[in-house]
Amino acid sequence: MRLLASLSTKKLQWLLFAWFFLFPFLPVPSFWITLGNYIGLYAIAALGLVLLTGVGGLTSFGQAAFVGLGAYTTAYLSTTLGWSPWLGLPMGLLVSGAAALAIGAMTVRLSGHYLPLATIAWSLSLYYLFGTLEFLGKYDGISGIPPLTVLGVDLSSPRVMYGLIWFCLGGCVWLVLNLLNSRPGRAIHALAKGKTMPEAMGIHTAQYKVLVFVLAALMASLSGWLYAHLQRSVSATPFGLNMGIEYLFMAVVGGVGHVWGAILGAGLLTGLKSQLQDWLPLLLGSNGNYEMLFFGLMVVLLLHHARDGIWPRVTALWAHVHPPEPEVVAPEIAPEGYSDMPRRAKPTPGSIILEVNEARKQFGGLVAVKDMQFDLRAGEIVGLIGPNGAGKSTMFNLVTGVLPVTSGEIRFCGQRIDTLDSRRIVQRGIGRSFQHVHLIPHLSVLENVAMGTHLRGHTDPVRAALRLDRVEEARLLYLAAEQIKRVGLEEFMHTPAGSLALGQQRILEIARALCTDPVLLLLDEPAAGLRLKEKQALSTLLQQLKAEGMSVLLVEHDMDFVMGITDRLVVMEFGSKIAEGLPTEIQNNEAVLAAYLGGIE
Incomplete structure (x- = not known):
């Protein structure tokens, strides 16, 4: 699977997104607009799971709980305390981020099945907390949430909210793509390979695990804020474990390792559930919750035939029409400041x-x-x-x-x-290679080797997400390309590392180790x-x-x-x-x- 798509596929991505964004301006039924609103809300939360689970390799069933934190925070502040709904967004992000930081520091260090079980445990805890606290309305929740307004203009119309929801989703997609195409992004990719290789490249794995956990929670909180002011009421039911599982399903069905798979998965599953709720009562009667049975069966069949999700199939079909071009490309000439990069002094010979x-x-x-x-x-x-x-x-x-x-x-x-x-x-x-190669197979040779440059850069995730790191990124990619040429793998620079022969993969590891300036x-x-x-x-x-x-x-x-x-x-x-x-x-x-x-x- 490939998370950063080719340039031609990138055009397809943004064309599809532009279509969804312009959708409410077309003469379509109001129900379609409502369905589009929920697809956008679910896609924001699922996008966090793409970053956390698909890229970082940390499985979580608790995303819905963070959606609830964002929704309940803005609901309480705007109804009980009379705060502006717009202040509910930063406060919701603050509450969710603090909770994710505390929970993540305790849970993301777990491995194997212990981490998913831990996410289930605290997800259930937050769900029951929402339903039992008096000031949150217990299981009746909070109603009468004021709508969002801008300069006195009411934004409560579903068509207007559609634009806001998809604008927020587009912003999240842009930030995540920028982050993954950077020094911190390569560190996040490396998390899926365990601890040994990333730490040998100088990557603080515990720190980055907490980082992706918090980022996923922040996107969920944003989704919750939008949900609260779209629904104008909140209760505990939409933030339980069942919804947490559905968010994970959306990410997996669309393609858990692909940013755009979050949108595709949210659209497919939301539309599928809606249609099953309409069709099955006509076929089987209204006695029984048959849609969940058919929904689960269809998801299992889908995963059986497309284990990497639907998005890779879509991009493969598109590639037949538009041949792919590499997205991560090193500069052909040394970028400004490259010669000034610090280099380690060699000890006295002997x-x-x-x-x-x-x-x-x-x-x-x-x-x-x-x-x-x-x-x-x-x-x-x-x-x-x-x-x-x-x-x-x-x-x-x-x-x-x-x-x-x-x-x-x-x-x-x-x-x-x-x-x-x-x-x-x-x-x-001290740099090293490994007896059993440690690579990220779906990333290119250039991206794998560039992981060795981690200690040569200093860009933080915020600057990377805002594309303020381009000067430093050019230097690091140029350094990686120089080492690739040095070891004789120049012709494979943009080839997925997993497609190389074993001997070539070992040479790649040498190039990566040389990037650490040993x-x-x-x-x-x-x-x-x-x-x-x-x-x-x-x-x-x-x-x-x-x-x-x-x-x-x-x-x-x-x-x-x-x-x-x-x-x-x-x-x-x-x-x-x-x-x-x-x-x-x-x-x-x-x-x-x-x-x-x-x-x-």
């Missing part, structure tokens, strides 16, 4: 930059790394080799902060790093899956990095590749170091030969 001193890692009674000790100097390529299960990747994870050491010390440039997490370690100048580069099996010429190109690249003063620590099973490129080798077996020395010395080491059962000749 100085020790990495010291592993008696490092041990235990998992219960299993000793994965046992009192390892070695060092690495500036401008040196060191290979960490050994049979499968020797503990090499675990040693990598200790150096990069993915795992804490059980005992011992690890120092980088004279400072201890064994107590630091991955994000702080990469800030100090002093020390850790590569976990970089030559796996590469053809002969590609291995030769990788060898040339590593030699070039060495000449520039960069240090490299690599794990690799291709002994011909390792022997031809490394300055020294450290050999592990069963978590312990059994040998260290020059490649020629290691080739004749009896302990190494025994460990490999004659595998090195």
Whole structure:
């Protein structure tokens, strides 16, 4: 799935939106206008779930509760306290944002099925809170909400409210698209891959999870504010768990990973429910709630045949007419200020930059790394080799902060790093690739590599959403493009990363790691899956990095590749170091030969 559509598809998106926006000016029945109002309201709330669930990978059934917070806030302030309805919007956003911040800080750190269950729990809590508080009218709710007015002009007409609702929806779509096409947006994309890769790029995953949770709640609150002044009354029923599930259905049916899928899903499900309520009583009688049965069955069939939702099918059909063009494109020439971007100074050649001193890692009674000790100097390529299960990747994870050491010390440039997490370690100048590639498959090679530039920029989400980050964004994309050219993937720059061969994906990870401006580069099996010429190109690249003063620590099973490129080798077996020395010395080491059962000749 692709969240940022091609340029030609972008024209289709805005043409469709313009049609919906101009819809009330046509001589259509009032019922259609009412239906369009609810589609717009639901799409705003579903758009928040696209950001939270489709992009960020955080499943929530509680979106309806935040719609209720926005609706009840403006209803109470405008009826009981006599405030202007327009003041109900910022106050609703404030209440919803504060609640989302508090709830999100406690729940988004959960993983697996615990997060959806937590959202169900607090959604039910807020629902019953709406229905039991005396000042909110209990289950009767609040009625007599004043209409919105501008300069004395009443906006309560459904056709006028239609324009306001769709104007707000268009603004939300524009802001979300801008946000996702930016440095913070790439960080949000990375959340779906777990914690290991984003943190290794310097992304504060906990902070961004709370951010997307709050942003989804703010969009829901906006929908609630509009709903309250459209209906002129509120009660607890529309803000329960059932509606929260429907919002998620809308996002999934339209395409949960696609911004425009929120509008399509809201339109399809709202229209479908309306038609079922009309048709089924004529066919089956009015005894029984048959529409929910048929509605659920049709949704299941739809998801069975279009698991990514309807919007990808629409864009695929459109692409046959208008061939796609890449949306995220790096500047062809260095943008202004690119040469002034700070770059890390390389250590003095030959100085020790990495010291592993008696490092041990235990998992219960299993000793994965046992009192390892070695060092690495500036401008040196060191290979960490050994049979499968020797503990090499675990040693990598200790150096990069993915795992804490059980005992011992690890120092980088004279400072201890064994107590630091991955994000702080990469800030100090250690970049890495992974044994099992960590990419966002539907994003382009350029966008994946640009994730490595996160620490090189400073744009906040607000500036990104308002497109005030274009100068910095151009620099970061140009930097990413330069590293892609450096590793030889220029022809695949706008290709989805998931379509590359495994070897090319590993090279992509090297380009991404280089974007972090490392002093020390850790590569976990970089030559796996590469053809002969590609291995030769990788060898040339590593030699070039060495000449520039960069240090490299690599794990690799291709002994011909390792022997031809490394300055020294450290050999592990069963978590312990059994040998260290020059490649020629290691080739004749009896302990190494025994460990490999004659595998090195």
